[in-house]
Amino acid sequence: MNDTLGLVIGFILTLLIYSYVIGDNPAYRLAVHILVGVSAAYAAVLVLRQAILPIVAQLALNPLSLNSLLWLVPILLALLLILQRLPRFAWLGDNATALLVGVGAAIALMGAITGTLLPQILVFGDAGNTSLSPIQGIVTAVLTVCTLLTFQFTGKKNELGEWVRPFWQRGFVQIGQAVLMITFGALFAGLLSTSLVLLTERIGYYFAQFMLMLQ
Amino acid sequence: MLKRGIPLIIAISFGGLTLISLLFSITEISSLILEWASFLAAVALLLGAINLLSVHTHRLAAHRPVGGQNIYSAALVISMLVVFGLGMTDLIGLTNNSVGVVFNWIQAPLEAALASLLAFFLLLSGIRLLQRQRTIASILFLATAVLILLSNAFIASPILPQSISSLFQQLRDLIQSIIVTSGIRGILIGVALGAITLSIRLLLGLERPYNK
Numbered sequence: 001m002n003d004t005l006g007l008v009i010g011f012i013l014t015l016l017i018y019s020y021v022i023g024d025n026p027a028y029r030l031a032v033h034i035l036v037g038v039s040a041a042y043a044a045v046l047v048l049r050q051a052i053l054p055i056v057a058q059l060a061l062n063p064l065s066l067n068s069l070l071w072l073v074p075i076l077l078a079l080l081l082i083l084q085r086l087p088r089f090a091w092l093g094d095n096a097t098a099l100l101v102g103v104g105a106a107i108a109l110m111g112a113i114t115g116t117l118l119p120q121i122l123v124f125g126d127a128g129n130t131s132l133s134p135i136q137g138i139v140t141a142v143l144t145v146c147t148l149l150t151f152q153f154t155g156k157k158n159e160l161g162e163w164v165r166p167f168w169q170r171g172f173v174q175i176g177q178a179v180l181m182i183t184f185g186a187l188f189a190g191l192l193s194t195s196l197v198l199l200t201e202r203i204g205y206y207f208a209q210f211m212l213m214l215q
Numbered sequence: 216m217l218k219r220g221i222p223l224i225i226a227i228s229f230g231g232l233t234l235i236s237l238l239f240s241i242t243e244i245s246s247l248i249l250e251w252a253s254f255l256a257a258v259a260l261l262l263g264a265i266n267l268l269s270v271h272t273h274r275l276a277a278h279r280p281v282g283g284q285n286i287y288s289a290a291l292v293i294s295m296l297v298v299f300g301l302g303m304t305d306l307i308g309l310t311n312n313s314v315g316v317v318f319n320w321i322q323a324p325l326e327a328a329l330a331s332l333l334a335f336f337l338l339l340s341g342i343r344l345l346q347r348q349r350t351i352a353s354i355l356f357l358a359t360a361v362l363i364l365l366s367n368a369f370i371a372s373p374i375l376p377q378s379i380s381s382l383f384q385q386l387r388d389l390i391q392s393i394i395v396t397s398g399i400r401g402i403l404i405g406v407a408l409g410a411i412t413l414s415i416r417l418l419l420g421l422e423r424p425y426n427k
Contacts, residue, residue: 077251099252
């Protein structure tokens, strides 16, 4: 019974979402608002249960230990964050935001260097780890540099006051732009295939479930 | 001075401390700071959810609804309160995993339906691109997309002769292994360089998004 109820609710909500195919309409908007409400509340409940309450319980067990005293700093910052709702004290919440920004920047810096930049550079020199021939490897390296040059936006103004790239860069940038367009095209095709698979899976799932119910 | 100075000191000192502890693997400090940051992020998320609820409750109480927005706000507020309520009853032991049931019955089907609708959005945007912007770049973009989709279809098709499907497979593999790899690698390195620059600016206090 419960499974059937869940199936019917899910099917109705799916139909509300698919109604967007005929254009933006109240049924679609209603479904999206329900999704936003449920997702936000679900995230809040999850965070409360798994991130906030365990720490509160841990501090309540032994409030005078060094670990508990150290936790006074984030608790004070959290209280300042709550004060942000009062316009007069809103600036106090900036302190908590500053901690998050500072820690986030440090993590992002380390992540970008060790997680992206170094592996991407080292893969060029690792001949054993690639199926490309040496010529294909060189072409890939040149095309990567051309793509990177596309993101360089420094230049000079010409006599007409227009911004132009240095002369030597222009050809490389055009190649880089073409590489980017081909890349985006391939990614677009991959995404389209994946979402088509999802679409058929959804339709197939409900069809199979309802056939089972009818049997 | 106080309003702008203290957040700057907090950002630089905690950012620097985290960076040093991560660089030199001082796990005691890095894990403590990361736990603090996770706790603060959790509180911020909770406050964000409460703010969403408060905005839509105010909209619901407005005397002049704009374009029937009251109904949507009511749906959002009710769905939020129901999930909050079930979360609380789960917490005190009145119900067992009722939030999980709501997730399986409502959130998962809605998310799956939205994700599958992406095919429709993508097709629509591709057609619009062809209608509005007939530049070399857009033609290259769409031609690649069509070529990859056709190649995938031809390779999987048992009707076509082996020679034609293998030709399409070679063409697709060549595009994927050289051009797409170069493009993605260029984008990733570009993003990493941008992230490094922004992070250094934040850690030096040259960017201050926390000072409103």
